[in-house]
Structures are given as C-alpha cells and as structure tokens.
Amino acid sequence: MILACHNIEKSFGERVIVRAGSFHIEEREKAALVGINGAGKSTILKMIMNEESLDGGDIILAKGKTIGYLAQHQNMIPDGTIYDEVRSAKSDIIEMEQRIRSVELELKSLSGNELESRLETYNRLQSEFEARNGYACESEIVGVLKGLGFSEEDFSKKTDTLSGGQKTRVALGKLLLTNPDILLLDEPTNHLDLNSIAWLETYLINYPGAVFIVSHDRYFLNRVVTKVVEIENGEIRMYMGNYKAYSEKKQQLRDARLKEYYNQQREIKHQQAVIEKLKSFNREKSIRRAESREKMLEKITPVEKPVEINTEMHFTLEPSCVSGNDVLTVEHLAKQFDGQVLFSDVSFEIKRGEHVAIIGDNGTGKTTLLKILNQVQRADTGSFTLGAKVRIGYYDQEHHVLHDSKTIFEEISDDYPTLNNTQIRNTLAAFQFTGDEVFKEIRSLSGGEKGRVSLAKLMLSEANFLILDEPTNHLDIASKEILEEALNNYSGTVLYVSHDRYFINSTASRILELVNQTFVNYIGNYDYYLEKKEELTRAYAAGSGSISGSAGQTAGAPSISTAPDTSASAAAVQPGSKLSWQEQKEQQAKERKRKNDLKKTEEEISRIEDRNAQIDHEMTLEEVYSNSVKCQELAEEHAANEKRLEELYEMWETLAE
Incomplete structure (x- = not known):
C-alpha cells in the first residue's frame, strides 16, 4: 500500500x-x-x-x-520557454551530467592519489547517471512534449504567452x-x-x-x-x-438496496396492519400477541432509502419545425490564419437527422469551421448553403453568445421575451439554477455554470440544426449522460466538435476527421472510426478529393470520393498527406509494374494456348502423325507448354489479387 x-x-x-x-x-x-x-x-x-x-x-x-x-x-517559471519548463523536471540529472563533464576536465591535470580519488568520484557519477537513464534524458523530454501535442517549433515559446x-x-x-x-x-x-x-x-x-x-x-x-x-x-x-464496471456495480447495488428498502417497508406495513387487527379483537391473548409483534418491530434496523441527489439537469431538445432533407451543403471552403492553412477545398453535405462529429488535432480549424457556418468568421474562399426551413442553434465553447454584464435571468428573458417569470425560473431550475442563483452575473459563473446557461438557451431555441462546439467541456459525468440522452432523442440534425470519445461513441452516426487540411469521412461511431482509420487513411493518401454525405451511401460503410486524376502529379500536390511524395511515387511505380507484369502474363498465356491449339491441329495432319520423329517433337513441346501454363496461371492469380 x-x-x-x-x-x-x-x-x-x-x-x-x-x-x-x-x-x-x-x-x-x-x-x-x-x-x-x-x-x-x-x-x-x-x-x-x-x-x-x-x-x-x-x-x-x-x-x-x-x-x-x-x-x-x-x-x-517566469520568462521561461516550454522546453525550459519541462526540462527543469530533470534538473538533477542535468546537473549530474555537468559535474561529470567538469570532473573529466579535471582528470587531465591530476596524478597519483588525487587522480585515483577523482576517478572514483567519476565512476560513481557515471554509474548513477547510467542507472537513471541520463543518456536518454533529452530524447525523453522531446518524446513527452511531442506526445502531449507540442511541435518542435513550439518548444521555444514563452510560457507566459x-x-x-x-x-x-x-x-x-x-x-x-x-x-x-x-x-x-x-x-x-x-x-x-x-x-x-x-x-x-x-x-x-x-x-x-x-x-x-x-x-x-x-x-x-x-x-x-x-x-x-x-x-x-x-x-x-x-x-x-474500470469506470464501466463501477457504473454497472453501482446501479446493481442501488437497485438491490432499493428493493431491500421497499421489501422492508412492505413488511413493516403488513406487521402494523396485523397489530391493529389483533388489538381490534380486544382480547387479552390477541393484545399480548400484538404487543409481542410491536417489540419485534422496534428491534428491526431500518434500511435507509438510497438518496437521490437532485443535482442533475432535466431537459429535452425538440425542434419547432422539420427542415428540408438537405440541411447543409459546403463547397470548396478554405481558411488560413497568418499564412497557416487550416483547411482547403473542403466540400461535404449533411442530411436531415444526421448526427455528425468533427474530430482532429488541436489547431486544425475545427472550431473555426463552426464559426464560419455560424457567420462569426468569414471563409477565405468557397461557400455554404443552408437548406429549406433550417434553424440553427449554436453552442459556443467560449460562451461568446452569453453577455457578461447580464444576470442569468436576464440572459434568458431578453432572448425569449414571451416567457413569463415562472416559465423562466422553471427552465433555469431544470439546469440547477434556483432561488437567488438566477440573479448571478454571467461574468461571475464557472465554466460549468456557463455551459448550463448555454444549454438552457439551446433548449429554448427549438432549433432543428444544432451546431455544438465542445458541449461536454466542464460537465460532470451525470450531466454528460443527460445531454447524450437528449441528443439521441432529438429528431433534428446535429453537427458538433468534441474530444470526448465516449460522448462521440454514444451520439455520432458519422465522423468527419479534419486531417491534412481536408476531411475524411467515416459512416459510424468512434469505435468504427478507430477500426477503419488506418484503412481509409491509406486510401486517402493515394489521391485527393472531397467527401459527401449523400443519402446513397451504404450505412456503416466508409465513404471517400477521390478526384479522377490519380496521376503522379495529382498525388504529389496533396499537402501533408500521410505518405511523402517520394513514397507515393514508389507506390505508383510498384502498381504500374504490377499491371505491366499482369498484362505480359496474360499475353504469354494467350500465345502458349494458341500454340498448343496449333499443335493439336498439326497432330491431325497425315504428314505429321505418320512422321514419328515430328510427332515426338510436337508432343514434347505440348507438354512443356502445359507445364509453363500451370506456372503462368499461378502467377496471374497472384498478380490479379
């Protein structure tokens, strides 16, 4: 322990x-x-x-x-860089290395006992340095930083920025x-x-x-x-x-405890009814028996009813009207900041009822895309079109849609003036704001509290197309589960950005991964994405293109449409693709060789089969079958051709696969 x-x-x-x-x-x-x-x-x-x-x-x-x-x-550390800050964790090993270098310099000018003493110190330091993996210290620092999402260009950034x-x-x-x-x-x-x-x-x-x-x-x-x-x-x-086992066990224990409580309550009520009935007989024997039962009841240790902690949100999402089948069409969208391209030539569609999750590394432009769709920012090129009767409800992870100077009550009442005082208070109570809490200013709220206010506004919007940016940030697990249930019961369309894999797995029917400045499309949840990611990325690396969420796609199958040009030049311009330009060239060369070998094999098979047919015909001619030497030559050639054909058929199968 x-x-x-x-x-x-x-x-x-x-x-x-x-x-x-x-x-x-x-x-x-x-x-x-x-x-x-x-x-x-x-x-x-x-x-x-x-x-x-x-x-x-x-x-x-x-x-x-x-x-x-x-x-x-x-x-x-004041005025330190990212690398300096993380490297300070290994300061003792770094100091040890400096001492080793210092002793090395001293050894050159020492002799006799003094030299022997310093060599002992040097050997001890070296042994400890090796035991503590000192030689791998710098690579360990770099590995951790990169693992946590920092590029080498980030290492020199000041921590105070x-x-x-x-x-x-x-x-x-x-x-x-x-x-x-x-x-x-x-x-x-x-x-x-x-x-x-x-x-x-x-x-x-x-x-x-x-x-x-x-x-x-x-x-x-x-x-x-x-x-x-x-x-x-x-x-x-x-x-x-793990968490799943805990959640299941907790529910089982609670159910068992609740059952035990109700069983005991039922038994107590039954005994009380028997006692009353015995007393009503008003006979000495029945009264004694009633008193005996009362003493037994007093000795019962009451089972406490499992406590319901009333701190959960209660809400549903319901659109006020049904949108057209085509909810969103994005065409050739591109955006860059300070010369850094976030995404380029992005095209996709979202149909009514789809629940689409956008995933990708930090800084790839996921939130920027949502802001463009909500007209908070402009795209550099390209356009998007909303379908008929589409009403957007937007959840912003930075809560810019909230007003710092307003109270929670004013935030709701100003946006929904038709609601009366009781309706607003009931709505806020469903999101855990009661009593005087509704008069807190937005600027004084925690991230989780701002999230609940934004969700309250989202519910009241009655939108049929929800665009959500990190909706689970700052929510506890119980609140996340309530949001998941609300989204899964929602009849409208959802497009959201999230890093919460459990949430994505529970709510997404389709995933768009923003990678290499464009989107890769997966028809399925997060587990399906993990299963198909490597396979689809390989397909993506061989060409460029856009993705479509058309109704014609097969449910559960990955979809990626590639541009018709799969030539070397087309592959070479794919920016930041998983394979380098040289690797793509090598792959394309191998594929060309395979096709060329396949063609040559087919041609040789055809030639030998034609020759054997010719030999069969020649063997029927009198001038041939009457010539034993000629017959022997043709028979040997035919047998050799058959053997070669067997080899060619196997070769063809391998190349064709």
Missing part, C-alpha cells in the same frame, strides 16, 4: 465534503476518484497534498515514497518526467486532443508507479483504471474495475 486515507473528515461551514471516508491505493495501481461537480474531488487531492487541512482522520504516504500532483491551475490549456499540458509533461511513486492528476485530459489523450493513456497504463486520477472522461477511465473511488453525498466507496 502506497497511500491510505483513514476516516478523513472535511466540511466548509455547514457543507459536508466527506465524513469518515476511507480508501487506499496500492503500489502500481491505477485508480480514479469520481463524483458530481462540487462533490469534493479536488478538495480530497488537496488534502492529500497538505494544501487543505483535515478536520479529522489520517492520510498516510508510505515511507520513502514520492508524490506528484497536477492541479487545474499552474504556475510557470500560453493559454491555460497549454500551461496545463506543459505542467503535465513536467510532472510525468519527475517519475514520482504516485501521480495525482486533476482532469489531465482537459485541453488535450484525441492523439494526445491516446498517448497519455498508453503512458499511464505502462507507468511503473501508482496513479490516482480525477476525470470526467469515461473512455479514458475505462482504458486506464482498475479501481474507482467514489465520493457521493459525503460518503466514500471503493469499487474494483
């Missing part, structure tokens, strides 16, 4: 965070801490790190073990390189793109120490953790398995 919490207590005023909570983490174990927003997850991590005091109980870290902590807010998300990635990289015995990670996947999250999953699964994670990313938790610690209503419970 590396970390143990025994009977920990914490309250803020009358609000209880945890009461008599106990859990432990074993060495090398990967565990998650889950709970709704505000349950106290970050507070527990801070108590473990002594950043928050305990009201009671004990937190014990095994003797000699080190602990590393990734908080949600980061402090960086970075966004909050970029700073979190830098801090995560620095923490991973310190290799503590236990990692405490508070929302480590926030601000990571899909490739970086996948890299982090693999890193943590293979991490030699223990990991304790707070995260709302269910796909990530399913892949990484083998134990779940839950905090709910001030109580802590432990479940073995």
